Amino acid sequence: MLMAGCGDLGTEAGLRFAAAGHRVVGWRRSPEKLPAEIEGVAADLTSAELPAVPADTSAVVIAVAADSSTEAAYRAAYVDGLGNVLDALKRDAVRPRRVLFVSSTAVCGDAGGGWVDEDATPAPDGFSGRIILEAEELLRGHFEGTDTDTVVLRLGGIYGPGRTRLIDQVGSGSAVIPAEVRFTNRIHRDDAAAAIVHLCTMEATPHPVYLGVDSHPADMGEVLRFLAEELGLPCPPTASREPEGSAGQPSRGGNKRCSNKRLRGTGFEFSFPTYREGYRAILEGKGVRHP
Numbered sequence: 019m020l021m022a023g024c025g026d027l028g029t030e031a032g033l034r035f036a037a038a039g040h041r042v043v044g045w046r047r048s049p050e051k052l053p054a055e056i057e058g059v060a061a062d063l064t065s066a067e068l069p070a071v072p073a074d075t076s077a078v079v080i081a082v083a084a085d086s087s088t089e090a091a092y093r094a095a096y097v098d099g100l101g102n103v104l105d106a107l108k109r110d111a112v113r114p115r116r117v118l119f120v121s122s123t124a125v126c127g128d129a130g131g132g133w134v135d136e137d138a139t140p141a142p143d144g145f146s147g148r149i150i151l152e153a154e155e156l157l158r159g160h161f162e163g164t165d166t167d168t169v170v171l172r173l174g175g176i177y178g179p180g181r182t183r184l185i186d187q188v189g190s191g192s193a194v195i196p197a198e199v200r201f202t203n204r205i206h207r208d209d210a211a212a213a214i215v216h217l218c219t220m221e222a223t224p225h226p227v228y229l230g231v232d233s234h235p236a237d238m239g240e241v242l243r244f245l246a247e248e249l250g251l252p253c254p255p256t257a258s259r260e261p262e263g264s265a266g267q268p269s270r271g272g273n274k275r276c277s278n279k280r281l282r283g284t285g286f287e288f289s290f291p292t293y294r295e296g297y298r299a300i301l302e303g304k305g306v307r308h309p
């Protein structure tokens with residue numbers, strides 16, 4: 019297994035591949051941060067000079083993240099980074115059985131609070147979704163007509179050990195409940211990692227696209243009220259109006275409810291089917307964030 023971009027999510031997936039008996043190689047700029055189970059190799063995906071791809075690579079997972087919230091950083095990480103990995107595979111004549119690209123539900127855009135599945139036409143409303151969608155198309159086009167399965171996993175907002183933005187906001191008293199109902203589509207880091215392993219190793223041929231979200235798209239106000247209750251704190255105040263987005267980027271990732279029916283249809287089972295189980299585990303101190 020080759021993990022191209024191996025941070026919190028890539029490391030957790032890599033550890034799970036290793037526990038299942040696979041050799042795992044992790045490419046990142048600071049490979050010394052990786053645990054012993056993953057063979058770390060220094061690689062900058064934005065460079066055309068990537069290291070040799072191990073000849074026994076049966077699956078590649080691209081789980082790189084942008085260094086900052088700018089168009090240039092997104093393009094460098096997702097489009098250039100993916101393109102360089104694809105070039106390295108071609109250069110070394112390595113033909114994996116599967117290549118999985120970690121994408122985002124940001125490509126789906128806004129649905130006015132309605133349900134969205136993998137068959138909905140993507141309509142990203144910010145540069146991040148547009149650029150990630152471009153990377154999805156690059157991946158599909160590259161392997162069209164070959165024996166390699168391509169899988170795009172569009173993850174919702176990842177939360178997990180050490181990824182406690184909402185808990186911290188509620189704890190510090192800075193959380194504000196949105197003025198209008200706004201759905202948030204979330205997934206616990208461990209379920210996201212487990213889904214990557216499942217989609218890369220299942221016998222059945224995967225669909226080209228899966229939404230990676232838990233089973234309960236929830237109103238953000240509901241999540242914040244739940245966290246306040248769990249922490250024994252007063253309910254956060256409600257905003258008087260919706261915030262403005264910044265240029266080229268909407269204020270939030272679109273109001274929609276993403277369905278995980280296709281992912282569950284593969285036999286995948288969630289350890290944290292809703293934010294409640296997931297946040298309770300975090301509040302109990304379970305798990306660690308990988309550097």
Ligand SMILES: NC(=O)c1ccc[n+]([C@@H]2O[C@H](COP(=O)([O-])OP(=O)(O)OC[C@H]3O[C@@H](n4cnc5c(N)ncnc54)[C@H](OP(=O)(O)O)[C@@H]3O)[C@@H](O)[C@H]2O)c1
Binds near residue numbers: 046085095099
């Ligand atoms: N955060 C969310 O809520 C969310 C939502 C949907 C989808 N996602 C997707 O989830 C994926 C992984 O997220 P994560 O939580 O694992 O992020 P993360 O912990 O920040 O890990 C990303 C890794 O990418 C590596 N990286 C960045 N630029 C690189 C480059 N030029 N060359 C090589 N490696 C590079 C970084 O390692 P080095 O610094 O050592 O290079 C880092 O370890 C991303 O694809 C992201 O788009 C995230």
